[in-house]
Amino acid sequence: MAEPLLATTGLTRNFGALAAVAEVSLAVAAGAVHAVIGPNGAGKTTLINLLSGDLAPTAGRVSFRGQDITALPPHRISRLGIGRSYQKTNVFAELTALENCMLAAQSRRGHSFQFVRSAAREAAIQGRAEAALMAAGLGSRAPMPATALSHGEQRQLEIAMILATEPALLLLDEPMAGMGAEESARLVALIRALAPLRTVVLIEHDMDAVFAVADRITVMVGGRVLETGTPEAIRASPAVQTAYLGEGDDGG
Numbered sequence: 001m002a003e004p005l006l007a008t009t010g011l012t013r014n015f016g017a018l019a020a021v022a023e024v025s026l027a028v029a030a031g032a033v034h035a036v037i038g039p040n041g042a043g044k045t046t047l048i049n050l051l052s053g054d055l056a057p058t059a060g061r062v063s064f065r066g067q068d069i070t071a072l073p074p075h076r077i078s079r080l081g082i083g084r085s086y087q088k089t090n091v092f093a094e095l096t097a098l099e100n101c102m103l104a105a106q107s108r109r110g111h112s113f114q115f116v117r118s119a120a121r122e123a124a125i126q127g128r129a130e131a132a133l134m135a136a137g138l139g140s141r142a143p144m145p146a147t148a149l150s151h152g153e154q155r156q157l158e159i160a161m162i163l164a165t166e167p168a169l170l171l172l173d174e175p176m177a178g179m180g181a182e183e184s185a186r187l188v189a190l191i192r193a194l195a196p197l198r199t200v201v202l203i204e205h206d207m208d209a210v211f212a213v214a215d216r217i218t219v220m221v222g223g224r225v226l227e228t229g230t231p232e233a234i235r236a237s238p239a240v241q242t243a244y245l246g247e248g249d250d251g252g
Contacts, residue, residue: 003066005030005199006051006082006169011060013046020046022223023060028169028216033195035202035210038220039243044203045087047220048173051201052084053077064169078107083162084171089154093147097138097157100146101129104161129164136160137190152183156190169199176206188213211235219243 004027011024021043028034036044049055051062053074062070069077092100105128133139136156141149146157155175162170172191176184188209191200195213204210210217211231218228221243227234234240 002029004028005065006201007063008051009061009063011047011050011062012058013043013050013055014058019223021050021057024220024223024225026218026225026228028199028201030168030199031196032215033191033200033202033213034216034218035204035214036218036220037204037207037210038226041222042220043223044220045173046223048084048171048201048203052082052171078165078167081166081168082171083165083167083169085155085158085162085173085175087174087177089151089158091146091154091157091161094145096143096145097133097149097160098126098129098142100157101132101160101164102126105129105132105164107165128166132160132164133157135163135194137186150183152179152186155179155183155187159190159194163194163198167198169201170194172200172202172204174203174205176204176209184209 006026006028008024008026011021012019013021024047036047038044046055050057053072057070061068064080064082069080092103095103102125105125130142133142136159138153138156138160141153146154149157159170159175176187179187184206191202191213194200202210202214214231216228217231217234219226219234219240226243227237227240229237
């Protein structure tokens with residue numbers, strides 16, 4: 001069996017006496033969409049923060065491409081090829097969509113934003129940014145200020161900004177929050193299109209979207225993994241039905 005692209009072993013994060021994430025072990029295959037679902041307080045966003053380096057674990061290990069990244073800060077994890085989005089829209093509203101992506105493309109290379117650059121570097125950065133916008137379905141929106149984009153388009157722009165850093169793995173934290181049905185369907189199609197080349201770990205409360213796009217699903221309850229399996233197995237699981245799917249609620 002192939003080594004997983006991302007793996008955790010006994011991953012734990014305590015906040016005082018509370019174990020927000022407790023002994024979580026995951027294996028995320030390359031090219032897969034691996035969704036993490038669970039009721040309020042399940043520890044899903046804390047898990048993403050541990051994977052991205054935004055939080056340090058109390059115990060356990062995170063590995064990426066076989067390398068231990070447990071103690072690395074977010075910027076180093078990003079440069080290894082892991083990009084993430086956040087629950088709240090996180091774009092530079094007054095910059096154009098293209099400029100947002102150019103900033104992101106520079107960040108992967110460790111350059112601060114500079115208005116004086118060589119023509120070759122400028123062309124390379126712009127090329128990556130334009131390719132990322134096209135991949136996210138926003139090619140025609142490149143010259144528009146981010147503030148002029150719809151909510152759904154701003155979420156697409158966030159994904160484009162991640163793509164501009166050329167990641168192998170995307171950590172998406174509730175990317176469909178606040179979207180209508182049409183915008184959600186567009187984002188589902190985008191994630192499907194990205195998955196063969198970019199592995200995705202997806203936290204999402206929209207169960208229709210999860211079951212439409214996920215190859216594997218991990219269900220968390222009370223900071224622990226209840227079950228991991230195919231969408232079909234998770235949908236049919238009595239334990240999952242009792243703990244989560246029957247309740248129709250979700251959160252962090």
